[in-house]
Amino acid sequence: MRSLQGLKVIVSRALSTAPSTPVIATKHPFKVDLKAGKLYPWCSCGHSKKQPFCDGSHKKAAPGLSPVRFTPTEDKEAWLCGCKQTKKAPYCDGTHKQSYVQNYTLETNQ
Template sequence: MWCLVLQVQRCLQSTQPVPAARLPYRVKLSAGKRYAWCACGYSKKQPFCDGTHKAKAPNISPLLFTPDKNKTVMLCACKQTKNSPYCDGSHLKVIYRDVVKYVKGLFK
């Protein structure tokens, strides 16, 4: 029985990040402060980690970073960026994919 519970838990755990939002988060960062950017998409404190990945996506760890100066940046919300934690425009692909899926659904 216990073995079955562990197998079900593993099936429910994500190995791929989920988009937290379709557009990036505009955030003011403080120099020298350590941040943990949510890489899995499950955090309720987006764009930062709240530890939810430990249960929902244990294979996806947050990205720790410390800015060298005070600045306002765009942090990725779609979790597809190649420049973590910063937005690189990948959300446009996510939005496009969603639109195509929606349009295809209209014609079924």
């Protein structure tokens, strides 16, 4: 049987290697004008202060997460996800309308 101290070490190691999860940055998508051929880094962690794009905050706030880089093939208007819960990153898929997003208490004023 393992000692309590042994279990604490095992749990601590498991938690320290657990992947980061995104935080809800906003409860709405961002309307953006995208340019063909330009590389965009969409923030997937939710910590960036330059939403919906990456500012490098994931390196300290969410190790293990990285931005979704994408390059549009045509100039277009798009809705990029701000809640970071979409299944079609970087684009909004409507997940932000769900109650767990709308009832979430944001860390900053929006």
